[in-house]
Amino acid sequence: MQNKPVVIVLDKNENSRKVLMSFLQDFDLIENIEVYEDYDRGFENIKKQNGEAIVIVDITDIDSDEFIEKVRLHASKLIITSTDYSTNTIVKALRMGAKEFLPKPIIKNDLLRTISSLINNDYSEVYSQSKIITVYSNKGGIGKTTLAINLAKELEKVTKCKVALIDLNLQLGDVSTFLNLNPTFDVSYVIKNFINKDEEIFLKAFERYKDSLLYILSDPTYIEQAESISPQDITKLFNELKKVFSYIVVDMSSNIDENSLKILDLSDLVLFTTIVNVPAIRNAQRCLTLFNSRRYPKDKVKIIVNRYIESDDIKIEDIENTLGEKIYWRIPNNYFTIMEAINKGICVSEINSNSNIANNFRDLAAKISDDIIEKTVMQYRV
Template identity: 40%
Template structure:
């Protein structure tokens, strides 16, 4: 969908341009004015401005073009003129913002120029955050601790913008762990997102100290308000954050429902947390089966063993044999170091960077950053029978 403004002081040339532009595939709206000063439509929604220029008017015209370009970064300009003297053309092209077409305009040339502009736009690298959710279908297995510390490590290793998104609705655990003050409630955020667009989400996040980590958690994550958090809203929230951040790490609830399915399907990776005990391993196994039935490819699920103890009776190899997947990382059992960091409102690495648990979080983040995101298998067709399956598995 392309929206175009044509400005030309000559009526017949303006009408001719209008008929050409209107016939170009993908063009949605065309607005015509006599000159750049008299534009009065909403320029925010415009992609291309075609304007007329001559040697006499080139200086003042280019000042206006410059101003518009500075104000509306995505605006593209096509200058048209009957003159082809090199001085005029070089003034127009100098700012590197304009295409130039000699009049009388040939329809194919105009269409080709518009296509070139729109193709270039498509090629612009858009920020699409790599999104990692941390999940376990067993409460208390270490989702929040892993999400917080992994997000912190990704930010400090890459210096890229990382969003730690608290969708665990657990009375603000994440905010407590990092000692940030959430300013918004689930209700206010969801209301704002319903009525506005993309960039808003950024203003809702709290920057974590002097890092590139941002936290989005909520003031009153009680059951009372989570009923407003529909799967659609979750998808909208995550997708809007994806346009701004390089990474998103999501802390989740230990339930599989429509809301968590919407988190899985918008995530590149699911870090599945398990522990070396029979109950946890059996839960991981169920979870992996469920993911498979949902069409989530195994390459997108990374099994992390938390609270790992070397001489435990159950070995990582047993887990691999039972679940059929490799262990991605092991986080050692180190309650005292972790709880110290939590009580001080810091990531473990900030308090005790050489502890075994800090090193494990650092390694986990490194491995997560090194995943080949471009070649992850897509989510296959989402399986709508999943909730029946879930019920059967619970029986």
């Protein structure tokens, strides 16, 4: 049986320290409870626990960001509390790596449920849920692969969660070329041989990007292997991926066939990518009509304008009027940085982390993860 964990509470309010203490004392899954008014002293203790302790930090009266970032490095099982439970505060707490946010006054059952799920490593109860984010366009050469790769890398950096990048452009995948990888396994091999394995074994099927939390699965080596993949296989693969990764970023072809439709149907978020020219926008219109006919929820599809140039004749408002949808994000045109990244087989942020395009991908990743957390928080609140 695993050791019972220590719970460390940091709270400046005397009354709530007493209340928390009384709640936690009734809980026999815990070894010891240590309560601090002085956050620096509490932090010294957290550092000694080798990441094993359950840490509860109240952020009501503290200027939280820097302190929480520090705590997070030494405590993976972090619960944040506050009397301010606006959506902004909750999203911020979860962004900083808290496993759960508990509004004050704390309800005993909520506290005990959260601690049980942290002890059992069962995060199904807490906010973090796996999401499939697919980059799609029904036109080729629009920047899907570029976006998928750089978004996946930035999501991993911003969220510090495990992210998978899956190349489901089954016949003409570019991910391994763009990242200069020589993968041992590919999508079709994983579907045949790596389903229902332990996490440790499953992860071996992926190429890990430079020791980061980004794991990559490439397209099949031979066209015949790609042809043998069915929509049922896609479902099977996604179910496995969801057990292990917080974010699954999918690159795919611009075809509309039964596999593509399966990928799009199963995605939580479709980043529909276009560029600013009349044929691309006409195509976008057709594709949005298709999504409508498949009754995708309203905020499932987000429109991204790639290679955006401020001085373009066609303005963002013109595109929005034509499509009848808001543009979610614009990615600037920066051919040289992107080509340099592709030629060197690395991500854009590794060429120049201050370039307009690197900043743009980082901000997009932050926005997407915030939007996902916010949506999940709202669902919990209903």
